[in-house]
Amino acid sequence: MAEAVRHEEIEARVNRLQALMSKEGVHAFLVTQHVDLYYMTGSMQAGYAFIPATGAAVFYVRRSLERALQESAVRVQPLTSLRQFRAQLESDHPAVFSGRADGVRIAAELDVLPAATYAKLAEVLAGSANDCALVDGSSLIRRVRMVKSPWEVARIEDAARVVAEALEVSVGIIREGLTELELMARIEYEIRLRGHIGMMRTRSYNMEITTGMLGSGAAAAVPSAFDGPAGGLGLGPAFPQSTSRKAIGREEPILIDIGCCIDGYIIDQxxxxxxxxxxxxxxEAYAQSEAIIRQAEASMRPGTAPESIYADALKQAADAGLADHFMGFGTNQVKFLGHGIGLEVDEWPVLARGFGNPLEPGIVLAVEPKFTFPGRGVVGIENSYLITDAGCRQLTRSPEGLILLP
Amino acid sequence: MAEAVRHEEIEARVNRLQALMSKEGVHAFLVTQHVDLYYMTGSMQAGYAFIPATGAAVFYVRRSLERALQESAVRVQPLTSLRQFRAQLESDHPAVFSGRADGVRIAAELDVLPAATYAKLAEVLAGSANDCALVDGSSLIRRVRMVKSPWEVARIEDAARVVAEALEVSVGIIREGLTELELMARIEYEIRLRGHIGMMRTRSYNMEITTGMLGSGAAAAVPSAFDGPAGGLGLGPAFPQSTSRKAIGREEPILIDIGCCIDGYIIDQxxxxxxxxxxxxxxEAYAQSEAIIRQAEASMRPGTAPESIYADALKQAADAGLADHFMGFGTNQVKFLGHGIGLEVDEWPVLARGFGNPLEPGIVLAVEPKFTFPGRGVVGIENSYLITDAGCRQLTRSPEGLILLP
Incomplete structure (x- = not known):
């Protein structure tokens, strides 16, 4: 069994969320998404966690109550009926509901909560008093989750070890004629044997990722709906991204952008x-991707704005005459250099315009400079880093440099 | 490359949705979810499909435009700016927007569309005229998708073949001491090599499934948040369902509930x-599960209400003295016998109370009678069936009966 999240860990997370809630004038947070529930309680059972701006959180559980009682670091109560939920909350958290002339503001993750469920919950929470607004708290929870604890970083490092081992074992099978799918299947088998949960969790609507993007030559350079620097041909119109059935050839780049999820935490490499x-x-373009990641390493430290790291990379790519090829080709370019990782693959911050808040210790970033050549392939590198007090520390472990196969 | 959806196929789907829209007083459907987009256009690129109640659908694509132009059976237009989207729609579909004293009713899939995106789209569609309501059309699209065409059934049969082959190859490695995870990894490797897209798509909020639920003995009988008859111990609190690291022992049931997704279509067995x-x-309980599936086969035909098949199964389990063990144990029982499958694993109809609309030809159902014995394991069987004009036809291909290993 995986190591359970410690109680002090959960307490610190709840406290940080509560501090943001007080600042933003939110009276309580109703946590609805399974990943956020795991983060805030230590348990991923079905239900809702109610976190008042001050006071103790409660996890209202539909099922499995037994497992939530074992796993959760916050108090567990059965969620018996959604119709009675408002009364149950008023009774358990009187300070949230009483004496608010301007109404009660309860936040939830409106970036992921389906609109129909939102409408139902808003009605349930308003009750007959009709004094309660269900507002968007997704930025609050994303800001809290953005900064990782040493316990979380240790989990990400476990995932980094697994991916490095899987890559080392799997490159040995690459030969001319092996299909992308055969190589991907082998890598996935190796990470799964080592405890990969079998999926990479994403937060964005319609965003899917299996274990990453593995593609060779022209197939890797095919653009896709996926918001990443390399799309990939995929397996057909019903999965039009990443790995295809193309046979790997000689003297074409094989892009192996893979991750895994161990004990809930993701690595990306x-x-x-x-x-x-x-x-x-x-x-030469591959060498430029290593040069860009070196420059990013030099600037990643508390105080640096994520958007400035992206701007620097854009300039470096342009100076090398590779502006059109950087992070996708032409109109299919994506507008970032990297992204936060943790329980989900698309966490904050993004190394992109609009992310001006300075980096802080505990942020974990996947940095992925890549160059796309239509009809020929994609080259690049990606490492994941922890922002430390003084700079950054690399978490990914595979040796760098082009992997040259006979 | 996978076989593309034919144009006539898409046309028939759009026509069926339009018929339902007219009946429900909906003037247009804005399709937002990637799986619904694939179903309605033949392409899964990023954007929105706009389907007027009468007239031609248009797929407004953000990226990749090139791929959408290749894949889509409906007309493709670039989606340049969300701010200009209302004007673009008014110009392309004047009949939807003009002369509606009571306002324009546009439907979207509010069962999956995040609340924040919903709010933004509702504002965009209302425009300055503020004459437009974005209403829930999820039941319309789920009703259309519920009835499969012969083309879709052929895809599901491809998936059924893959799962049967993977199971046949993989059971050969089962021996005392092999872990559930090792067995699951091998099965996943075999289905992936044969074209599994690497994930099983689900529609319900917070519902996750890797490739199913593989569990042995006591570990399989552990309840979970998952809305299925067997939960499973899982890999820890961050993935608390399905396969665990438990070693498989002698004389305990090994439940192998697996699916795969080929060309977008899912099988469940x-x-x-x-x-x-x-x-x-x-x-004896296993034999009862086969008896219950025989009874379900006898009643699955056009005209039978799904809820009556569930009621019959409940009675049959109770008559066998197994009421407490049926579809989970005690308070952790789930309230259904089976579910629709197709592009997603949790489609309509459900063999459950509240599903009174009679079955019709083209519906595909996974029927999964199972019995849970806490501390000892889960036994059962699951087949998938197509409802035909006269009755039903089994799509799953693996031989039935307990798999007895030396």
Whole structure:
């Protein structure tokens, strides 16, 4: 069994959320999403966690109550009836509901909560008093989750070890004619044996990721709906991204952008391999991706704005004459250099315009400079880093450099 | 490359949705979810499909435009700016917006669309005229998707073949001491090699499924948040369902409830295996699960109400003295016998109370009678069936009966 989240850990998370809630004039948070529930209680059972701006949180559980009682670091109560939920909350948290002339403001994660469920919950919470607004608290919870504890970083490092081992074992099978799908299947088998939960959780609507993006040559360079620097041909119109059935050839880049999820925490890493050698211009572009990640490493520290790291990378790519190829090609370019990772693969902050709040210790970032050459392939590198007090520390463990295969 | 959806197929789907829209007084449907987009256009690129109650649908695509143009059976337009979207729609679909004294009713899938995105889209669609309501159309699209075409059934049959092959290859590795995770990893490897997209799509909020539920003995009988008859111990509090690291032992049931997704379509199948033999009472319960599925087969035909099939199964389980063990144990029982499958694993109808609309040809159902014995295990069977003009036809292909291993 995986190590359970410690009570002090959960208490610190709840306290940080409560501090943000008080600042934003939110009287309580109704946590609805399973990943947020796990983060805030230590348990992923079905129900709602109610966190008042001051006072103790309660996890109202539909099922399984037994498991929630074992797992949760906050008090567990059965959620017997949604119709009685408002009365139950008023009774358990009188300070939230009483004496508010301007009404009660309860936050939830409106970035993920379906509109129909939102409408139902808003009605339930308003009750007959009709004094309660259900407002968007997704930015609050994303800001809290953005900063990882040492306990969380240790989980991410476990995932980093698993991906490095899986990559090391799997590159050995690469030969001309092996299909992308055969290689991906092998990597997925290796990470699964080592405890990968079998999926990579994402937060964005319609965003899917299996274990990453593995593609070779022209197939890797095909654009897709996926909001990442490499799309990939995919398995057909019903899964039009990432790995395809294309056979891997000689002297074309093999992009191996893979992650895994161990004990709930995700790692993200990219390496580029080739059978034989890369054409000079692609080899040069790969070298540029390493140069850009070196520059990012030098600027990642508390106080740096994420958007400035992205701007620097754009300039570096342009200076190298690779502006059109950076992070996708032409109109299919994506507008970021990296992203937060943790329980989900698309966490905050993003290394992109609009992310001006300075980095702080505990943030974990996947940085993924890549260059796309339509009809030829994608080259690049991706490491994940922890922002420390003084700078950053790399969490991904696979050796860098092009992986040259005979 | 997978076979593309034919144009006539898409046209028929759009026509069926339009018929329902007209009946329900909906003037247009804004399709937002990637799976629904694939169903309604043949393409899963990012954007929105706008389907007027009469007239031609248009797929407004953000990215990748190139791929949407190749894949989509409905007309593709670039979606340049959300701010200009209302004007673009008015210009392309004047009949939807003009001369409506009571306002324009546009439907979307509010069962999956996040509340924050809903609010933004409602504002965009209302425009300055503020004459437009964004209403819930999820039941319309779920009703259309519920009835499969022969083309879709052929895809589901492809998935059924893959699962049967993977199971046949994988049971050969089962021996005392093999962990559930090792067995699951092998099955997943086999289905992936054969084209599984790497995930099983679900529609319900917070509902996750890897490739199913594989569990042995006591671990399989642990309840979970998952809305299925067997929960499973899982890999820890961050993935508290399905497969665990427990070693498989002798004379305990091994529940192998697995699916896969080929060209977007899902199959769902369960078999029960054992090393040695099962204790008499568990063997008897397994036999009851086959008896219940035989009874369901006899009643599955156009005209039968799904809820009556569930009621019959409850009675049959009670008559066998197994009421407390049926579809989970005690307070952790789930309240259904089966569910629709297709592009998602949790489709309509459900064989459960409240589903009174009679079955019709083209519905595909996974029927999964199971019995849970806390501390001992779960036994059962699951087949998937197509409702035909005369009755039903089984789509799953693995031989029935307990899988007895030496």
């Amino acid at each position: 990219t390496r580029t391999a080739v059978i034989g050698s890369l054409p000079d211009d692609l080899a | 369960t078999r029960t295996a054992v090393i040695g033999s099962l204790p008499d009472d568990l063997a």
